[in-house]
């Protein structure tokens with residue numbers, strides 16, 4: 001299937017490793033030009049080089065998505081380099097693990113709000129004028145299985161990702177008159193550095209090995225394994241493509257069957 005992405009301009013936030021990196025490579029494989037950001041300039045440039053191997057033009061912009069001015073610069077540099085934006089994938093690192101009682105003060109809540117929710121708000125607000133001027137676009141927000149089933153010991157992530165999901169659903173309707181589709185992709189358990197960190201935290205709390213945690217989790221996943229980042233990226237790339245032209249406001253879980261609820 002030709003996804004119709006050749007020559008499109010896709011912005012992918014937080015793309016120096018893990019899911020963001022896999023999504024950037026997924027777009028590159030389909031011939032889309034890229035603007036990618038993250039804080040670690042060296043790691044970001046390695047990803048940029050890997051995408052350019054597919055013959056696409058990739059702009060790498062060091063930026064911290066918790067800083068409004070960095071997001072503005074990321075978008076301005078993308079528009080000035082490519083002339084406009086067709087696709088936006090919002091992404092960021094995950095907030096620290098912990099329960100309600102682990103975060104008694106405002107600081108951790110405020111930081112998670114900026115990282116998870118406001119980064120998506122600012123990225124979307126920033127690309128809107130360009131997408132409107134081009135007559136349409138596609139926005140994908142990356143959230144988590146936790147928007148359907150909250151994950152124990154991840155209170156900050158659970159709360160603000162639910163906000164991102166509500167944002168995407170609301171904007172799907174608000175932006176439809178501009179031919180801008182907005183969809184949400186939910187990773188279940190995809191094998192990245194973040195997942196390793198979470199398994200380590202769980203192992204320490206439970207007093208068992210990381211391998212034990214991994215095996216317990218895998219036992220809950222019908223497909224019997226963690227996902228590969230490329231499998232997650234394939235869903236994002238499809239939803240951003242011309243072949244998903246009638247899909248907006250959707251929440252697509254990529255989880256090997258891990259989420260047990262019907263909706």
Ligand SMILES: NC(=O)c1ccc[n+]([C@@H]2O[C@H](COP(=O)([O-])OP(=O)(O)OC[C@H]3O[C@@H](n4cnc5c(N)ncnc54)[C@H](OP(=O)(O)O)[C@@H]3O)[C@@H](O)[C@H]2O)c1
Pocket residue numbers: 013014015016017018019020037038039040041043044063064065066091092093094095115142143144145187188189190191192193194195
């Ligand atoms: N993997 C999973 O199974 C899973 C499941 C549910 C939800 N998620 C969520 O999906 C997101 C991506 O997951 P992942 O597994 O790819 O995580 P990851 O391996 O920790 O990668 C996070 C990426 O975000 C970048 N980043 C972190 N903070 C940033 C900031 N302030 N500004 C710009 N870039 C930033 C990091 O690069 P720099 O260090 O270079 O900035 C890195 O490229 C996370 O929010 C994670 O919590 C993942």
